[in-house]
Structures are given as C-alpha cells and as structure tokens.
Amino acid sequence: MSHERRKHFHEVMDEYFKRIEHLIEGPFTSGWNEAAQSIEPLYNISVGSHEVILTVDLPYVDPGQVTIKVPANDTIEVQANTKRKITFADMGVRHRGGQFKCYRARIHMPVPVVESGMTSKLKRGILQVNLPREV
C-alpha cells in the first residue's frame, strides 16, 4: 500500500513540474526542439498485469538507428534518428527555420519496470517496447 501511495505522490509531482516547465518555456513546448534538432514523438503506455507496453510513433525513422535505454525503473529513454533531415519547409511552414534529425523522448513509467526481459519491435514506423513489471 505504501508503495502505491508513493507512486501516486510521484505522479502528482511529475505533473506539477511538467506544468511549471510549460509555463517557463511558453510557446516552445509543442515538441519541436529546434536547438537540439529533435522531435518529441507521440507515445502511448499500456499497463498490463505482468508487463508495460510502450508504443512510440516514429514516422521517417531509420529502423537501424533506434536506441532504448532504461536509466531507472520508472523511466525509459528513446532516441531514434530519422532517415533524412526534416525541415518545417517540408511541411509547408516557411516562417520557421530549424531542421530535425531525430526523435527524443524521456518517458515516465506509471509502474516500476525491469530492463532484463525487455523486447522491442518496429513495425509501420511504430516502435513497440514490452517491459516486464518489477515484482
């Protein structure tokens, strides 16, 4: 029970800090990081009884250039290079500069996970990572 309470508090704090970051960064929080030339991808987390399934939408990704790290039992980092540089001009937006060559996401897991036993696959430009839940 105490474990559940701790996670709940952690999630509340995580949300709080995200809001603070949003206030500080103002308009530059849409997920297009021009300085780092990276895009924050869309992702989804599904929690099962034995595992957590993380999917990440990675259009234009180079399948051989995807890195997944588990720096802590509640955090997954995904970095994936794109097949080519992507510019705002490619998407019809001319008033913004910047080019993007990778996706980066640091994703908070809602329950603890373990790296050993982790599997992943990339299909239809979507990365799926299966992570066993920590017992």
Added chain:
Amino acid sequence: MADEVKIIERGPIPEKFTLITGLPDVGLVGLVAASHMVSSLKMEEVGSVESDLFPPMIVLHDGIPKSPIRLFSNGSLVVIVAETAIPAALTRSLADAIVNWAASRNVETVISIGGMAVQNRQDLDVPKVFAALSDKSLEKRLGDAAEVLGEGYIVGAYALMLRKCAEMKLPAITLLTQSFYNYPDPEAAAAALNSLNKILGLKIEVSDLLQKGEEIRLKAKDVMKRTQTEMARMDKSQEYEIPALYG
C-alpha cells in the same frame, strides 16, 4: 446551447446533398480522410463553423486567414473538416449545430468518418471498417462497404450527431475504422475512403494518401496531441467497454 455554435455559409450549398464530417477523433481518421477528399475532388470552400467559445485562432493557408472548421462542396457533396481539436465542452453544441443546419438545408444523408482504436492495429494490413446506423433500413445501402456495429458505446460528437439524426429521422451513417488511438492513421483513413467510395459510388484515389503516410503522420502530430487531451476529457475510453443491458 445550440446557438453557441453557428454554421456560416459563404458559398452555394447544393439543393440536395450528402454531408460528410471529418472531425478530429481517434487516429484523426476523419480529419485525414476528409482533407484528402477535399483536395482530391477539388472542393470549393463554402462556409465555416463559428463560435465565440472556440479558442481565438485562425489557420493560414496560402497566406489567407481561415476558420479552422470549414465547409467544402462539390456536386452533391458537402464536407465539414476541422483541423483543430474540438474542445470537449463544445461537443454537444457542435453536434447540434451541424445536424440542425443539415436538416434545415435538405440533407439526404449524413456520413461521419472516425476511428475505432484496436490494440493490434500494428498487425493489421487492412483495417476493417464498421458502421453505426441511424436506422436499420440503411443496411441495404451500406451493402458490403462496412460491417454494421451491433453493440457498443460511441463517445463524442459523432455519437450525439447519430442519436440526433435518428430522432429527427435523418439518415446517418457513422463509419468507424480500426485505427491507432492516439497516432494519426492515414492507412485507416484510406480504408474509410474506400468504404465511402462504395457507399456513394465515388472514385477517390487513396494511393497518394498512403504514399504520403509518413508526412501526414508527422504534420498531424500536434493536432493529434491536442485531440488526445480532449478525448480524455470526454472519457473516450468508455468506447472500449461492454454495454450492460441486452435484448
């Protein structure tokens, strides 16, 4: 409440027409499909959906300011496309406004295009299209274009539109294609358009849509993110629950 949202006509509306709605929803299936339809059929802009309660925004296309929710027409078709997330609080007003306007303008059929999230979407080569109907008599018209949805919940603007159409005896079909929940899904949009082609006898080519799949997914990322927030607010996840009553 219905007056909170208004349809403003700025061009000729056909005397009799089929109304297609492409609102942002699961997988942005409707938005992507309707946008492709507008460009493929070279439809003309004929109006917009306005409300003082919408976020104070415009969208620029070719340097011209536009409403983010617009009406397009060609022949006997009128398409409503929203290229911004619809605030959950305005869902009912929007649904009422669209159906009331359509009824007042002598619409023949209302067809809404949306997505139906499935967990194994990654493994589906061709997503299946389902249809919720305002009246059983539409099954014949549907033919093999989609499988009739017998039981289940639908949440959001399309749900309210379908119910209102049923109450008003207005023929309505809601096409729901298997799709990703919170990733733009051009393949599902293509499947929905193939189904629409069968129902209306159209010849909308979808190969271009499939070829541009990655570009569409990236361009639609931000709208998808905002739509996801609104879907959470309206408890969209209830669509995956089983209705309790039977018979």
